[in-house]
Amino acid sequence: MPGQINWVELPAADTAKARAFYSGLFGWGTSEFGGDYHVIDNGPAGAIAPREDGFTHPRVYFATDDIDASVKRIHELGGTGENVQAVPGVGRITHCHDDQGTPFSLYEPAPQE
Known part of the structure; x- marks a missing residue:
């Protein structure tokens, strides 16, 4: 979710x-x-x-169904996001910061086969 x-x-x-x-x-x-x-x-x-x-504190990943759309929305809201990385067999991730600089990450699972 x-x-x-x-x-x-x-x-x-x-x-x-x-x-x-x-x-x-x-x-x-x-x-x-x-x-x-x-x-x-x-x-x-x-x-x-x-x-x-x-990476010196715990890193929290939030679920997303569309990581590209989420990164776009993060930028629209004043946050930042790194390039999306593919993790073979797992999905796609990116590390971000909200508009106040708080770090978080996003995870989009790989499609089910």
């Missing part, structure tokens, strides 16, 4: 330590998705990922 939070990414300087922390706290298990990106198996829809410049 558009506007619902459908994914969260937790940045970590050391993903192994973060996975151990959240496993100890919530009992989460993870699966490696690629590189040092670890999908949470039995918790919220999301992942533990390497911390990077500009």
